[in-house]
Structures are given as structure tokens and as C-alpha cells.
Amino acid sequence: LKSLLVKKLRDSGWTNNVKKRCGEIIKAEGADKIKISQLEDAVLSYEMLPEEVKIELLQQISDSLDSIISSKEK
Numbered sequence: 001l002k003s004l005l006v007k008k009l010r011d012s013g014w015t016n017n018v019k020k021r022c023g024e025i026i027k028a029e030g031a032d033k034i035k036i037s038q039l040e041d042a043v044l045s046y047e048m049l050p051e052e053v054k055i056e057l058l059q060q061i062s063d064s065l066d067s068i069i070s071s072k073e074k
Contacts, residue, residue, distance in 0.1 A: 001060055008053040018043050 009015050025042050026034055
């Protein structure tokens with residue numbers, strides 16, 4: 001699932017958007033003044049996971065759980 005998430009985020013442009021936003025914040029605040037926690041807060045509130053990625057990952061999780069449950073019931 002992790003590799004699927006990474007691929008979907010990259011394909012959707014999410015990772016590029018986060019990098020761009022971090023660069024903007026660092027440039028505005030100054031690299032020597034900004035804290036990692038400030039970057040995290042700004043990026044997490046600015047960039048949300050794309051809906052189509054959420055849907056696909058939740059489906060993959062559901063399918064995996066169904067498979068595990070089915071194999072234990074046998």
C-alpha cells in the first residue's frame with residue numbers, strides 16, 4: 001500500500017505541490033528562521049490528499065482486509 005500511495009501522490013502532482021509550497025514558505029520566512037513544525041503545519045493545512053487517491057487507497061485497504069478475513073475463515 002505504501003508504494004501505491006507514493007505512486008498516486010506523485011502521479012497526482014501532490015508531491016510537487018508540497019515541495020513548491022515548502023519553498024515558498026522558506027523563501028518568505030527565511031531558511032534560518034523557520035522551524036520544521038511550521039512547515040508541517042503550513043503544508044498539512046495547505047495540501048490535502050486528493051479525493052481520488054483517498055478512494056483508491058481505501059478500496060485497496062478494504063480489499064486487503066477482506067482477503068485476510070476470508071483466509072482466516074477457511
